[in-house]
Amino acid sequence: MKGLILCAGKGTRLQPFSNAKPKVLLPVANKPIIYYCIEKLVELDIYEIGIVIRPDHLALFMEEVGTGEQWGAQITFIFQYHALGIADAVGQAEAFIDNDPFMLLLGDNLMMQSLKPLCHAVIQEKHEAAILLGQVSNPADFGIAEVAGNRIVGLEEKPAFPKSNLAVLGAYAFTSVIFKAIHAIAPSPRGEYEITDAIQWLIDTGCSVVYLETAEHFSDVGTMERWLEANCWMLQLMEKTGLPDGRKLDGCTLIPPVLIDPSSELKDCVIGPYVSIGPNVKLQQCTIENSILLESVNLQSGPYTVMNSIMSTQSVFVLKTGGLYE
Numbered sequence: 001m002k003g004l005i006l007c008a009g010k011g012t013r014l015q016p017f018s019n020a021k022p023k024v025l026l027p028v029a030n031k032p033i034i035y036y037c038i039e040k041l042v043e044l045d046i047y048e049i050g051i052v053i054r055p056d057h058l059a060l061f062m063e064e065v066g067t068g069e070q071w072g073a074q075i076t077f078i079f080q081y082h083a084l085g086i087a088d089a090v091g092q093a094e095a096f097i098d099n100d101p102f103m104l105l106l107g108d109n110l111m112m113q114s115l116k117p118l119c120h121a122v123i124q125e126k127h128e129a130a131i132l133l134g135q136v137s138n139p140a141d142f143g144i145a146e147v148a149g150n151r152i153v154g155l156e157e158k159p160a161f162p163k164s165n166l167a168v169l170g171a172y173a174f175t176s177v178i179f180k181a182i183h184a185i186a187p188s189p190r191g192e193y194e195i196t197d198a199i200q201w202l203i204d205t206g207c208s209v210v211y212l213e214t215a216e217h218f219s220d221v222g223t224m225e226r227w228l229e230a231n232c233w234m235l236q237l238m239e240k241t242g243l244p245d246g247r248k249l250d251g252c253t254l255i256p257p258v259l260i261d262p263s264s265e266l267k268d269c270v271i272g273p274y275v276s277i278g279p280n281v282k283l284q285q286c287t288i289e290n291s292i293l294l295e296s297v298n299l300q301s302g303p304y305t306v307m308n309s310i311m312s313t314q315s316v317f318v319l320k321t322g323g324l325y326e
Contacts, residue, residue, distance in 0.1 A: 001119060002100050003041035003049040006089045007034060007061075007107035008080040013223045016315045017294070022057050023221065024107040025064050027294070029234035030259050030276050032064055033221055037105045038071055044119055046103060047073045050096045052089045055079045085192025091182045099176045108221045109170030110230055113214035118173035121210050128207035129178065129199060132171035134214045142167035143196045145211065152209045155196040157188065166211075168196070169218050177207060224310060224317050231292050232274040235259060255289075 011023030024034040068075035080089045121130035139162035146154035181201040219230040235257035255272030264281040274290040285302035294312040308319035
């Protein structure tokens with residue numbers, strides 16, 4: 001079985017931070033988002049991985065991801081030249097996938113659920129597709145599934161009047177028949193080839209499409225707010241496993257969970273909870289809570305209070321619900 005991760009999205013809602021690098025290379029708990037996806041595939045013993053990217057991002061991905069050696073994987077970069085939707089992005093990988101079954105992940109989605117049942121459904125049980133679903137409170141923002149028994153019988157992309165609140169969560173297992181579906185569908189009204197339309201084609205032509213419903217936490221890191229939420233979530237998980245940074249910092253108080261890159265220098269600060277601090281950050285007399293500080297941020301002529309914020313050397317985002325940066 002092969003793996004495919006889609007990373008060619010524009011990341012418009014994460015601008016200006018996504019102007020410097022693709023959103024899947026932005027960090028959650030000091031680790032690029034795409035690393036979590038690669039690790040998810042390696043957990044499934046999937047080591048032959050294709051990553052679909054924009055051609056102009058190749059150098060950035062080579063620098064951050066490389067050829068996959070750090071995971072014992074073999075990574076192939078595949079270009080999507082035009083932003084024509086998820087199904088089109090999958091279609092660009094047809095030669096890479098060949099006739100193998102494959103696991104598809106959206107590169108900006110994080111999830112705790114084991115994906116082994118999806119693999120089993122396609123490889124052992126011989127279904128043509130298996131999809132991860134989860135209950136959401138805002139179904140109009142997702143692809144939504146209609147189910148009967150263990151089968152998916154209908155799919156809609158961001159429907160105005162959803163038939164359920166079971167959302168497609170960005171993890172799919174397919175056989176190569178999905179490429180036949182992609183070739184058969186037409187663009188949607190928004191001009192994109194939708195993966196929901198391709199899966200609906202499978203259903204309409206008699207293919208078996210099953211699902212796994214998860215109650216585990218999941219996150220789509222597609223907005224600033226969800227980026228902060230995902231960071232909080234991952235830091236909480238790391239606290240439970242004893243991973244937060246435990247170094248003594250000069251005159252600093254750490255309120256876990258926090259994660260501080262070893263190259264950063266802090267003095268007389270109160271940090272936490274829910275703070276990740278990237279490489280080469282310099283802080284003095286700062287109080288920071290529920291925030292992400294990216295590489296090389298410098299705040300040394302304080303005092304400063306930073307709350308509910310994302311900071312780089314060039315940009316600051318403050319969540320409207322009470323963020324403060326002085």
